Amino acid sequence: MQLSPHHDGATRRFPSARRRVTAAVAVCVAGLVLSGPAAAVPERAAAAPAAGLPYQDASLPVADRVNDLLSRMTLDDKLGQMTQIEKDALVPRSDLAAYRIGSVLSGGDSTVSPNNAQTWADTYDSLQQTALATPLGIPVIYGIDAVHGHNAVRGATLYPHNIGLGATRDPALVQRVGRAVAEEISGTGIDWDFAPCLCVARDVRWGRTYESYGESPELPSAMTTFVTGLQGDTLGAGPASVLATAKHYLGDGGTTAGVDQGDTQLSEPSYGRSICRRSRRRCAAGSAR
Numbered sequence: 001m002q003l004s005p006h007h008d009g010a011t012r013r014f015p016s017a018r019r020r021v022t023a024a025v026a027v028c029v030a031g032l033v034l035s036g037p038a039a040a041v042p043e044r045a046a047a048a049p050a051a052g053l054p055y056q057d058a059s060l061p062v063a064d065r066v067n068d069l070l071s072r073m074t075l076d077d078k079l080g081q082m083t084q085i086e087k088d089a090l091v092p093r094s095d096l097a098a099y100r101i102g103s104v105l106s107g108g109d110s111t112v113s114p115n116n117a118q119t120w121a122d123t124y125d126s127l128q129q130t131a132l133a134t135p136l137g138i139p140v141i142y143g144i145d146a147v148h149g150h151n152a153v154r155g156a157t158l159y160p161h162n163i164g165l166g167a168t169r170d171p172a173l174v175q176r177v178g179r180a181v182a183e184e185i186s187g188t189g190i191d192w193d194f195a196p197c198l199c200v201a202r203d204v205r206w207g208r209t210y211e212s213y214g215e216s217p218e219l220p221s222a223m224t225t226f227v228t229g230l231q232g233d234t235l236g237a238g239p240a241s242v243l244a245t246a247k248h249y250l251g252d253g254g255t256t257a258g259v260d261q262g263d264t265q266l267s268e269p270s271y272g273r274s275i276c277r278r279s280r281r282r283c284a285a286g287s288a289r
Helices: 017-034 062-072 075-081 117-132 162-167 171-186 218-222 225-231 268-285
Strands: 084-086 103-106 141-144
Touching: 162 171, 171 225
Parallel strands: 084 103, 103 141
Antiparallel strands: none
């Protein structure tokens, strides 16, 4: 895959965008969790980007930044920040600013034309420019499925599906794969990867067993190294640090009769042994879920 000039933080149109996104996500998520019905909701400020406000000061405590940002947000701002929209459904593009949308994603069939790293980076920059021009200047966070390579981008490097990587029994190799994927994602400007998939496949009739590293809980738990590969030792510390998301949900690989998105029937002890173990590992690794 030929990376665009945006891959180098020094040549990006928004050289600090990734650091700003990481900081903004921490502040906004914390703010929306901590806010309550008594929070003040002032009138919307004039349509000019904010500059030098307390919530933008990374040297201040997160709680102080959260309180400052919340005091400036209307209910519409908060609703918009909790909304994620498919890129191709964002018509007109100006809706991103009008509704204060907080997150954009590209689903499995969502692409750009021409499909290359440069166009993806230009698309990201255009969306980010729109978001940063809103009164509060909160960056948008962009997510994509890149489970075993940045497969939405023509020319990207693809790696074996998780079932193949699990067969290697090599967590260090999986971490290296995660790092390589992060570098290609970062080359297109995108901040967030919907990976790794840490399901524990228990029934071969499930049509997505290839998404699982293996049927033994210990194996997906060991492969949480993919998170470190994507994010680095500290999220946001480098130009190719991409937010990870351990997915999909508890029990997704053990549904009865292998029905996709079906009903997982387990006793509580079995649940604890087979499911919760990998959840603890992914949280310890610092993924988004």
